[in-house]
Structures are given as structure tokens and as C-alpha cells.
Amino acid sequence: MPVITMTRELGSRGKDVALALADELGLAIVHRELVEHQLAKRLDVGESAVHRYLEGKPSMFERLGLDRTDLSFCTAAEIFDLAAQGNVLIRGWGATHLLRAIPHIVGVRVCAPIDVRVKTLMERLGWDDVRRALNAIRENDAAHARTMHRLFDINWEDPLLYDLVLNTARVSIKDSADLIKYLVSQPTFEETAESHAKLVTLKVEAKIRSALRCNPITRNTGPSFGISLDPTTRKVTLTGAVAKDQFRHEVEQVVLAVPGVTQVDNQLVATAHYPPG
Numbered sequence: 001m002p003v004i005t006m007t008r009e010l011g012s013r014g015k016d017v018a019l020a021l022a023d024e025l026g027l028a029i030v031h032r033e034l035v036e037h038q039l040a041k042r043l044d045v046g047e048s049a050v051h052r053y054l055e056g057k058p059s060m061f062e063r064l065g066l067d068r069t070d071l072s073f074c075t076a077a078e079i080f081d082l083a084a085q086g087n088v089l090i091r092g093w094g095a096t097h098l099l100r101a102i103p104h105i106v107g108v109r110v111c112a113p114i115d116v117r118v119k120t121l122m123e124r125l126g127w128d129d130v131r132r133a134l135n136a137i138r139e140n141d142a143a144h145a146r147t148m149h150r151l152f153d154i155n156w157e158d159p160l161l162y163d164l165v166l167n168t169a170r171v172s173i174k175d176s177a178d179l180i181k182y183l184v185s186q187p188t189f190e191e192t193a194e195s196h197a198k199l200v201t202l203k204v205e206a207k208i209r210s211a212l213r214c215n216p217i218t219r220n221t222g223p224s225f226g227i228s229l230d231p232t233t234r235k236v237t238l239t240g241a242v243a244k245d246q247f248r249h250e251v252e253q254v255v256l257a258v259p260g261v262t263q264v265d266n267q268l269v270a271t272a273h274y275p276p277g
Contacts, residue, residue: 001086001191002027002184003105005095007156010140011117011124011133013168014091014110020177022089025184030082030090070213072151077210080203086191092144094152096161102199104191106183109162110176116169163189197231204229204260208236211258217250225251225268234262245270 002025008014022029079095082088083105090099096107112120114137121133148156159165164183166176183189205227212218225240236255242248252266 002088003083003086003099003102004089004108004180004184005099005105006089006091006108006110007096007162008091008110009112009117010137011119011121012110012112013120013173016173017110017166017168017176017180018089018091020173021180024177024181025087027087027089030088030093073206073210073213075151077203077206080199080206084199084203094148094154094156097148097152097154099199100161101202103195104189105199106164106180106189107162108180109159109165111165111167112169113167200260201229201231204234204236204258207258207260208255211254212251215250215254218247218254227255229261234260235265236261236263237265237267239267240269241271242268243271 004021004027006014006018008018018029021027075093076098079090079093079098082090083095083099083102096109099105100107114134117137118130118133121137122128122130125133127133145156148154154161164180166179168176171179208227208229225238225242228237228239229235230237238251238255242251248266248268248270251268252264255261255264
């Protein structure tokens with residue numbers, strides 16, 4: 001069940017590469033709207049607020065209502081969940097960064113020189129103003145760079161985030177899709193029991209961190225603690241510290257409620273003890 005992550009520059013024809021690849025391999029393409037809808041549900045906010053925040057254009061009210069850490073954790077949980085379903089091509093959302101530790105997932109970047117991007121955008125939108133297209137591309141690139149830095153502290157142009165970087169000014173759409181298909185078919189990117197277990201582990205751990213962060217009681221439980229999942233038994237071990245002894249039980253209950261968790265070994269210790277009331 002192939003899983004491919006892709007980032008594309010506006011006007012690079014990355015969307016065409018994704019469509020060609022999805023058609024040939026029978027993959028579902030994860031669109032921006034789907035992820036924004038799921039994030040809005042997780043965070044209990046409007047989809048438009050999530051969209052503007054991710055575009056780097058939130059209002060002051062939205063900045064007060066949306067927490068960067070909440071959004072980062074929820075995005076990770078959503079991306080891991082989508083990847084675990086298999087047969088999917090995930091465009092953007094920091095997926096190439098979040099999933100690059102999974103051996104069977106292929107990460108791709110599609111780019112092109114700025115003049116090619118400007119020409120493509122003008123043709124697609126019916127524009128005749130070069131400056132307008134250039135400004136749109138620059139604004140889009142800047143917004144995406146800000147979002148990736150804000151959520152994951154990464155530079156999305158770093159080639160080391162990807163297994164394959166394609167320049168569509170030199171490589172055709174068909175050849176680009178064929179190159180990605182070739183990479184997916186190689187033994188290096190074959191899904192194994194171990195790589196699947198790693199993906200499941202990261203998915204459940206991401207869901208746990210998102211659930212803890214979104215719960216009003218456990219979001220500020222203290223210094224830090226570790227979360228580890230046994231992928232075979234689905235037993236979660238909690239280690240480290242929380243601020244108050246009463247938080248130990250609250251954290252355990254939130255973790256137990258996460259789908260995929262069967263039991264919890266709660267080894268948390270409290271750093272401070274407060275008298276009742």
C-alpha cells in the first residue's frame with residue numbers, strides 16, 4: 001500500500017504530477033480542504049480560521065484562539081492517521097518531514113524555475129500581468145515557509161527532507177510520475193512488518209499527544225514526560241514527571257481513551273505535592 005508525500009511550488013505543475021501518479025497507482029490524494037476540516041474538528045474552531053492561520057494570515061482574534069503547539073500536534077496526528085491507511089498521496093502539511101522516519105514512505109519535492117512558474121500560473125488563471133503572477137508566487141512561497149517554520153521548525157526547501165527532487169522544467173509530467181513510481185517499486189521502499197509497526201507507533205503516540213494537549217486538564221500537566229507504545233500489545237508506558245500528583249490519574253485516563261491503546265503503565269511521578277483543596 002504505497003504512501004507518498006509531496007511538496008510542490010506554486011506553478012511547478014506539481015498538481016499534474018500528483019494526479020498522474022495517483023491515477024496510475026490508484027492512490028487517494030489528500031487535499032488541503034480535507035485536512036483543514038479534520039483539524040478544525042480536532043481543535044473545535046472554524047475551518048476558515050485554520051486556513052488563514054496556515055496561510056500565514058490569521059486575524060488577531062484567531063491568533064489568540066489558535067495555539068501553535070495545539071495545531072502542530074493535531075496536524076501530526078492527522079497526517080500519521082492518513083498515512084496508516086495506505087494507498088495515499090499526501091500533498092503538503094509538513095508530511096514529508098513528519099513521515100520521513102518511516103522507511104517505506106517516499107518523500108518528493110516538485111519545483112521549477114521562477115520564470116516557468118510565472119508562465120504556468122498565468123496560463124492557468126488567464127492572467128496577462130507578469131508582476132501579479134510573480135507576487136502571487138512569492139506570497140505563496142513566503143506563507144508556506146512561515147507555516148512550516150512555525151509548526152515544525154523546518155525549512156521546506158531543504159533537499160534533505162526529500163528522497164527525490166524534480167524540476168518540471170527539465171523532467172516532463174509523465175517522466176516525473178514514472179520516476180516516483182520506480183522509486184516506490186524498489187525494495188528500499190517496500191513496506192515491512194517493522195516499518196508498518198513504526199508507523200502505527202508514531203500514529204498512536206501522536207494521537208496521545210494531541211489528546212493530552214487538547215484536554216483542558218492535561219494540556220498543562222507539568223515539565224515533561226515520555227510516551228512509548230508497544231506496537232504488538234498496544235500498551236503505553238508513561239515515564240517522567242508531572243507538576244501535581246493528581247495529574248497522574250488524569251493523564252492516564254486521557255491516554256486510555258485514545259483508540260488503539262489497550263493499557264497504560266503509569267510510571268509518572270509528581271514534582272510537587274499540594275494539600276487537598
